[in-house]
Amino acid sequence: MDVYRSARDMALAERPDHPVYCFHKGVLEADARAFRTMFPGKTAYAVKTNGEPFVLQTLAGLGYDCFDVASPAEFEAVRAVAPRAEMLYMHPVKAQSDIRLALETFRIRVLAVDHEDEAAKILRIVRALDLDPTEITLSVRIATKGHAAYELSKKFGAAPGHAVELLQRIHKLGFQCGICFHVGSQIEDPDTYERAIASAAWVRSRAGVPLAGLDVGGGFPAVYGADPRKRGNGMPTLPALMEQIRSDIAEWGFDDVPLVAEPGRVVVAHCLSLVVRVLLKKGRRLYINDGIWASLSDSWTGKLTLPARHIPDPARRRRTGNPNTLVAYKVCGATCDSVDILSRPFWLPETVDTGDWIEIGHIGAYSLALRTHFNGFYPDRVVEVTTAFEEGGEVFGTASVETMGE
Incomplete structure (x- = not known):
């Protein structure tokens, strides 16, 4: 992996015409350490958020020895970088062949369920493999309610009464019993955890x-950009959230129970930025060489506010407008799909133009994981950058869609 001091240095040296990911390894290390220090239990990194080898290798190098996995591909990715790591199979609905692979080949011993038929599938395989059920924990996922950018209980989770029956059934079958939940991604209300723990x-x-x-579970929010016309980002800080969780754990009598968290976004969001090029400036629209079908789908579905930095092309000598005037630009992606438009405009200097680059910060979560090959576009170049995104120069925020004119 090539190394640069800043994304600007990379852009001016390589003059890339295709998107380039900038990996801020030191940021990942700091954020990963911070979470593990603050959480009063075991930390199981959620591989789905970013399962790239360079990310998993960095976490394993920090001593991360537990991972939340959901598929054979994720089993393999973890095993490749951390052969002795514990894996928790927390997807509530699984193929029978994947269950067998998890139990037999990868020796996974913690699995999530939210229905009796899922428990029955696991039981059949445990008996076929002649495994001791007392060495296996089935964690019953309960449905929760709260406010988050992504609600996850619409698809998974047993109602409380059903969860009681499931736990009793699992216990009678000889399995160890656990309880799990996932309040959603990017929670907005810190009381969401308290309600789930209750x-x-x-x-x-x-x-x-x-x-x-x-x-x-997860849901611990990462801080993104901010609308320059508004104050704050509305998300609870991680230290405040952890303090409340510790209080809730004690209040509801879980001090005597081993705790696990499955952080993803809060660990990796800040460790990657993306350098894109402006393919065309058309009035108040910027057409860039990435979009919602590649690295920026999460900014569309989650309506995230991404921070952006203008990197002018020095080859362009003539510019129009005032460099100190920020303009809200609608950002269009590279594909020929007309829905490939970001849900949040970028506030950038009026002088931005065709051929310039934009560094988009905080795209470490889900950007690489959700890339598609649609229209043949697939960004795949990664460089290491030793300067954190926030330290790389002036950052321009993005705005909520209602502040944006056509």
Whole structure:
């Protein structure tokens, strides 16, 4: 991997005409250490967020030895960089062949369920492999309600009463029992965790079975950009959130239960930025060489506010407008699909023009994971940059869509 001091240095040296990911390794190391230090339990990094080898290798090098996985491809990715790491199979609905692979080949011993038929699938395979069920934990996922950019209980999770029955059934079958939940991604209300933990306490008290663990899932928010016309970003800070979670754990009587968290976005969001090129400036529209079908889908579906930095092309000597005047530009992606338009405009200097570059910050979460080959566009070049995005020069925010004129 080539190394540069800053994204600007890379852009001016390589003059890339295709998107380039800038990996800020020091940022990843700092954020990963911070989360693990603050959380009062085991940290299981959610591989789905960013499963690139350079990310997993960095985490393994920091001593991360537990990973939340959802598929055989993720089993393999973790095994390749951390052969002795523990893996938690927390996808509630799994193919039978994948369950067998997890139990037999990868020796995974913690699996999530939210329905009795899923538990029955696991039981059949455990018996076929002649495994001891007391060495396997089935963690019942309960449905939760809250405010988040992505709600996840619409698809997964047992209602509290159903969860009680599942735990009792699992216990009778000889498995160890756990409770898990996932409040969604980018939570906006810190009380969301308190409500979920309270629900888990209700389930625990009525099930009356020994608990091997409580998995509080993910949802820990990462800080992105901000609308220059507004104050703050509306997200609770990680230290404040952790303090509340510790208080909630004690209040609802889970001090005696091993805890697990599955952070993803909060660990990796800031470790990557993306340098794109302006293919065309058309009035207040900028056409760039990336978009929602490549690195920026999360900024569209999650309506995230991404920070951006203008990198002018020094070869362009003539510019129009005032460099100190910020303009809200609608950003269009590279594909021929007319929906390939970011949901948030970029506020950039009025002088931005065709051929310039834009460094888009904080795209470490889901950007590489959600890339497609649509229209043949697939950004895949990664360089290491030793300067954190925030330290690379002036950053221009993005705005909420309602502040944007056509």
